[in-house]
Amino acid sequence: TQTTRPQRLLAAVQKNATRGDPRSVVKAIDQFCRQKEWAMNVGDEKGCILDSVVTEVNPATVLELGTYCAYSTVRIASLLPPHAKLITLEFNPHNAAIARQVIAWAGLGDKIQLVEGASGDWIPKMKEKFAIETFDLVFLDHWKDRYLPDTKLMEECGLLRKGSILLADNVICPGTPDYLEYIRNSPRYKSQYFRSHLEYTKVEDGLEKSVFLG
């Protein structure tokens, strides 16, 4: 029977990456996406910007919205300090199952908690279910029309503190116009646009980094 793209991506990781070596997992996925099949990972170009933000923030708590095949999950977690925790939400059970295996191959299972479900359902439960006070860094990479409502939800649930960083993928392509409008005009955020390209293409895209001012 026909395999899915996430299954083929996982096979490429298991074939070309070294177990327990997160950077080789990242490299294997980028190679697969450049040489075989495009997939909606943040990719190597935007990934370098992601790396620089993670390194600068040096977060103890990270929330990722939209795991897909765990490319950015592994990329972020490989840069975290020893006791830091990354919670990643994935809506699609098939993608979650693939992501778990990519995370295991990278050897990052003790830093990453993958939760299956919709962001809107889980954000209000974060504090009680995961003993989280606030997130130092949030990486938004899920449904583009959920960036704004989920940001407002995180504010309402007290999950952001003065200095929390939001980093949003795809603000140009596919685009998140309502989120950009809100975050760039709100007195509660200081935003910066990092111009780049849609993963593995020459199409313009970028990341929007926003600091919550409290």
Ligand SMILES: Nc1ncnc2c1ncn2CCCCCNC(=O)c1cc(-c2ccc(F)cc2)cc(O)c1O
């Ligand atoms: N926990 C949760 N809660 C809510 N939604 C949740 C979720 N967990 C998952 N999802 C559902 C996310 C589905 C994937 C989101 N990402 C995207 O849709 C995406 C699309 C492109 C793209 C660009 C140009 C094209 F021509 C085609 C596609 C590129 C990207 O970098 C993208 O991140």
Ligand SMILES: [Mg+2]
């Ligand atoms: Mg994306």
